[in-house]
């Protein structure tokens with residue numbers, strides 16, 4: 001790679017297309033020749049927005065000053081606090097506010113949603129996932145099968161890419177659903193695959209699943225805040241996502257849930273309930289029977305953790321102010337740039353980008369398969385020798401996610417430069 005030229009080019013691109021890095025804390029580098037890391041791991045844990053610290057302290061101060069009265073008298077009263085998150089979360093996933101709520105963590109939410117929407121009956125018992133589903137999704141659906149007295153090996157269908165291919169074809173998923181759909185109770189796929197970075201055709205697969213009579217849910221951990229979503233219009237039955245990746249809300253942050261309007265208020269949909277499942281106005285009537293609202297808030301159970309909601313609220317404000325369309329445009333430019341650099345580096349090295357080349361079939365992440373050595377070892381060297389933070393999925397995938405909010409062209413250049421210096425040519 002002609003490093004001097006391309007570093008100058010990266011800096012020129014940054015000047016022309018600066019993003020919103022100033023809103024975030026970028027960690028200092030422990031290695032390499034730049035003061036800050038090139039942070040390409042926002043697909044794993046997003047960086048901390050600068051606003052989070054003060055906002056969190058303000059919530060703590062309200063508790064210190066007001067004690068229990070903070071429920072009603074805090075600047076942002078705690079009783080209806082979760083409602084502050086609803087509209088911005090709904091905008092991000094293309095939902096109605098009544099269809100969206102922020103609560104719990106991702107896998108807990110997937111279970112609560114499967115209580116409602118995985119209802120095996122007769123021959124219709126199967127759960128369809130992708131073979132490269134995130135392990136916790138595999139564990140979750142297998143445990144749901146067992147919960148219903150079914151054999152998980154026979155119940156969970158894992159769709160694989162064709163031999164010699166790395167990613168699933170939409171047409172193969174749809175063909176499976178057309179052929180076997182009368183045995184499928186639930187389709188639960190990742191919107192963007194965690195390993196390959198493939199963006200699934202959510203509307204097409206949702207339509208195929210629903211046409212087959214199945215319920216279609218999505219794990220949007222790697223999609224939310226990464227790609228534009230229109231869950232309501234796409235007729236998705238339900239979805240869940242975490243907020244610690246592209247939503248920058250901190251490790252283990254509160255997660256989000258979508259349930260399509262057509263299921264809201266339906267008395268035939270079973271749900272687990274608690275205090276927060278009942279209409280807000282009835283919460284202090286202390287009656288033994290709940291009156292759930294005809295919104296997704298009926299899926300809430302416990303009163304929400306205020307200090308965990310603050311960081312999500314702060315982060316969603318950033319998304320609201322920048323807007324997903326603008327972010328997506330920058331994302332396509334940034335990832336396209338990284339792809340061009342990687343094309344140069346991988347041509348002469350045992351490295352292969354496995355993420356689809358079509359920007360319509362991916363978000364910002366590019367996954368690189370390494371042909372020699374271990375993914376863990378490579379990411380360690382990238383970090384310690386070059387200050388480049390990526391993450392490894394053993395045995396052979398290293399993931400790089402230029403996040404459009406805060407990553408720079410220079411970060412992408414540093415990835416390519418570091419790989420070129422670390423991985424020997426063939």
Ligand SMILES: Cc1ncc(COP(=O)(O)O)c(C=O)c1O
Pocket residue numbers: 105106107108134136137190194219221222242
């Ligand atoms: C696609 C996907 N699903 C589920 C999880 C796990 O979710 P949690 O442990 O927050 O419930 C992750 C975590 O990275 C993920 O990437």
